[in-house]
Amino acid sequence: MNEASETKPGKSLPLRVMAAGADASQLPHIVTVGRYRIGRVLQKISLLWSEQARFTHVAASFDEAVAQVQALNQRQPIDALVGAGASGAWVRERVDIPVSMVEVRGLDLLQALRQAKLQVSPEAPNVGLVSFEAPSPIVAQFDQLFGLGLVQMAYQGPQDAAACIQKLQAAGVGAVVAPGLISDLAEQAGMPSVLLYSEKSVHQALGDALLLARHKQVERDRHRRLETVIGQLQDGVVAVDEQGRIQALNARMALLLGAELQALHGRLLDEVAPVLRVAQVLQGDEGGEEVVQLAMRTLVLRRAPIWENGRLTGALLVCRDPAVIQSADRSLRANRSQRGAGVRWRLEDYVGESPATQRVRQLARQYAATEATVLILGESGTGKELLAQGMHSASRRAGQPFLAVNCAALSESLLESELFGYDEGAFTGARRGGKTGLIEAAHTGTLFLDEIGDMPLALQSRLLRVLQEREVLRVGSTTPVPVDVRVMAATHADLAAQVEKGLFRRDLYYRLAVLRLQTSPLRERGAADVALLARRRLASRPGLKDETPLASTPHAALDLLLQAMLAHAADYGWPGNVRELDNWVERLLACQPHLCDAQGQPDAARLAEVFVECAAPIAAAATVSKTRLKDSSREAERQRVLQVLQSVGGNQTRACEILGISRATLWRRMKAAVE
Numbered sequence: 162m163n164e165a166s167e168t169k170p171g172k173s174l175p176l177r178v179m180a181a182g183a184d185a186s187q188l189p190h191i192v193t194v195g196r197y198r199i200g201r202v203l204q205k206i207s208l209l210w211s212e213q214a215r216f217t218h219v220a221a222s223f224d225e226a227v228a229q230v231q232a233l234n235q236r237q238p239i240d241a242l243v244g245a246g247a248s249g250a251w252v253r254e255r256v257d258i259p260v261s262m263v264e265v266r267g268l269d270l271l272q273a274l275r276q277a278k279l280q281v282s283p284e285a286p287n288v289g290l291v292s293f294e295a296p297s298p299i300v301a302q303f304d305q306l307f308g309l310g311l312v313q314m315a316y317q318g319p320q321d322a323a324a325c326i327q328k329l330q331a332a333g334v335g336a337v338v339a340p341g342l343i344s345d346l347a348e349q350a351g352m353p354s355v356l357l358y359s360e361k362s363v364h365q366a367l368g369d370a371l372l373l374a375r376h377k378q379v380e381r382d383r384h385r386r387l388e389t390v391i392g393q394l395q396d397g398v399v400a401v402d403e404q405g406r407i408q409a410l411n412a413r414m415a416l417l418l419g420a421e422l423q424a425l426h427g428r429l430l431d432e433v434a435p436v437l438r439v440a441q442v443l444q445g446d447e448g449g450e451e452v453v454q455l456a457m458r459t460l461v462l463r464r465a466p467i468w469e470n471g472r473l474t475g476a477l478l479v480c481r482d483p484a485v486i487q488s489a490d491r492s493l494r495a496n497r498s499q500r501g502a503g504v505r506w507r508l509e510d511y512v513g514e515s516p517a518t519q520r521v522r523q524l525a526r527q528y529a530a531t532e533a534t535v536l537i538l539g540e541s542g543t544g545k546e547l548l549a550q551g552m553h554s555a556s557r558r559a560g561q562p563f564l565a566v567n568c569a570a571l572s573e574s575l576l577e578s579e580l581f582g583y584d585e586g587a588f589t590g591a592r593r594g595g596k597t598g599l600i601e602a603a604h605t606g607t608l609f610l611d612e613i614g615d616m617p618l619a620l621q622s623r624l625l626r627v628l629q630e631r632e633v634l635r636v637g638s639t640t641p642v643p644v645d646v647r648v649m650a651a652t653h654a655d656l657a658a659q660v661e662k663g664l665f666r667r668d669l670y671y672r673l674a675v676l677r678l679q680t681s682p683l684r685e686r687g688a689a690d691v692a693l694l695a696r697r698r699l700a701s702r703p704g705l706k707d708e709t710p711l712a713s714t715p716h717a718a719l720d721l722l723l724q725a726m727l728a729h730a731a732d733y734g735w736p737g738n739v740r741e742l743d744n745w746v747e748r749l750l751a752c753q754p755h756l757c758d759a760q761g762q763p764d765a766a767r768l769a770e771v772f773v774e775c776a777a778p779i780a781a782a783a784t785v786s787k788t789r790l791k792d793s794s795r796e797a798e799r800q801r802v803l804q805v806l807q808s809v810g811g812n813q814t815r816a817c818e819i820l821g822i823s824r825a826t827l828w829r830r831m832k833a834a835v836e
């Protein structure tokens with residue numbers, strides 16, 4: 162047999178034959194393995210398949226073949242292998258690539274035996290049949306039945322191949338049918354041999370290899386896609402198989418593990434980074450989140466087992482930078498709090514040129530630049546919320562949520578869940594998934610607590626904890642959530658006096674009153690401020706908001722009316738402050754035609770009729786001392802509330818509109834009225 166054209170052992174021979182125009186790199190990569198005779202057959206037949214696959218031939222056997230296949234796979238991933246006989250089985254046991262084996266078929270065997278029989282000599286008339294590992298019992302039965310005179314023999318590998326030839330010679334075998342190695346050795350020993358495998362079975366093996374390769378290729382493409390996807394992630398991601406070997410990871414994870422991405426594939430993760438304790442998850446532990454130190458960084462590690470069809474097939478580990486989590490958390494909370502994030506006012510909207518107003522504006526501007534808690538004191542309708550919003554807008558928190566809650570308007574339990582939120586199942590009727598409280602929702606922004614003086618004592622303690630610890634505990638939860646919230650509080654009440662009476666916690670009072678603002682009631686701000694405010698309010702009404710100055714035509718008449726209205730209210734106490742003034746302006750607009758006489762001049766009597774509030778008792782009160790003025794105003798307030806409520810049949814919303822006060826103020830005044 163001619164061995165001259167044989168590829169030198171140890172060299173890989175790429176068979177570069179393919180259809181014109183096809184992109185070779187897209188074709189599956191199949192490697193045929195075999196030396197000598199089987200090697201040549203594999204190369205020859207694979208040429209015929211070159212349009213369907215890219216072939217490389219490894220002309221080696223056993224361990225040498227294993228080493229070459231592995232090296233080749235590193236350079237150009239192999240989709241499938243084709244092997245035969247003992248060497249093929251040897252390689253199949255040792256590499257992680259699908260192998261298609263060249264099989265021996267019955268008819269092929271008979272054909273081969275016939276060919277061998279034709280080559281025996283009278284001195285050695287027997288035909289030998291060698292198979293790998295064990296002789297075939299079926300062939301033995303055939304031999305017995307038909308008296309073929311076959312000498313069957315088995316060999317276990319390269320170590321007993323030479324001995325096998327000697328045994329064949331000793332048994333008078335003149336020609337042998339054998340797999341690659343034995344048939345080659347027989348030829349070398351001068352014994353004619355026929356290859357056990359037919360060309361047909363080699364074709365069949367190549368066809369099977371192609372199917373395996375296509376399957377592998379699809380899997381590899383999927384894997385590549387997965388790696389591309391996880392490559393985009395900011396987090397470090399690694400997936401391991403059930404043994405803890407790295408199957409896929411991204412560049413970020415490779416960086417954290419301190420090695421090249423490619424070099425990490427297939428390595429045991431527990432050896433590379435024991436701190437990730439992957440073995441624990443592979444034992445079925447559900448993992449969860451924990452903080453670990455990796456590559457000199459503090460990371461949040463999330464580990465999860467991978468289950469497929471009820472079987473644990475690996476684990477997924479994700480390492481996150483806490484800074485990324487914090488920023489996501491911030492934006493989540495900010496989004497969540499959109500429900501109340503509307504800030505309408507800025508500090509410039511706090512109108513007034515009286516020294517007291519200017520001073521408040523100036524102080525508010527200074528406070529806006531700090532992070533300290535602010536307590537705003539003043540009567541209802543004097544712009545306390547306006548100032549809080551203004552400071553928020555002028556602070557570094559502008560753009561973040563501004564959430565307001567009126568502590569007087571809610572019952573204790575409602576206020577508690579509104580402010581602190583609750584966990585799922587915290588109480589009967591608690592919403593599924595729990596609820597985020599306003600304190601949490603205001604994270605990175607400002608929380609405005611209106612009417613803080615009305616906050617129940619139990620909640621005062623909880624609020625104090627938030628201010629001291631900078632964390633909030635949801636109702637029913639034991640895990641505090643860190644928050645970064647600036648608190649501004651407001652009250653019309655004399656909080657210091659409430660502290661003395663034990664109605665307000667002293668420690669909370671000091672916490673809240675780090676910075677203070679005192680708004681002035683309208684009656685103390687002087688006629689100029691009142692006129693200025695009234696004009697601004699009038700000018701901001703829809704339809705009047707044009708370029709034309711109020712005092713010129715066509716608004717001159719209106720301005721005249723406004724002046725008359727203010728003159729009429731010169732001694733009025735404005736218990737509802739700016740909100741009430743607003744209400745007056747509204748009334749003025751609505752009653753405008755009725756308020757003028759036939760000459761178009763303001764009619765004092767009609768004014769008095771429409772603006773009844775400043776009739777005798779209040780006007781008279783304006784001349785008495787400040788304290789008495791307050792008392793008389795309060796009395797007037799009470800009377801007016803009762804009067805208005807009566808006139809609207811107890812409809813509180815309507816009464817608020819008429820009085821120009823908030824519901825909380827109405828509620829307070831109603832309380833005072835029944836006391």
Ligand SMILES: Nc1ncnc2c1ncn2[C@@H]1O[C@H](COP(=O)(O)OP(=O)(O)OP(=O)(O)O)[C@@H](O)[C@H]1O
Nearest residue numbers: 510511512540541542543544545546547739740823
């Ligand atoms: N100095 C001011 N300049 C312009 N508008 C003002 C001023 N003061 C109050 N207002 C207006 O009066 C109305 C009530 O203001 P705001 O709600 O801020 O008062 P408040 O003191 O918080 O009242 P309450 O205690 O009843 O909640 C708002 O429409 C606000 O714009």
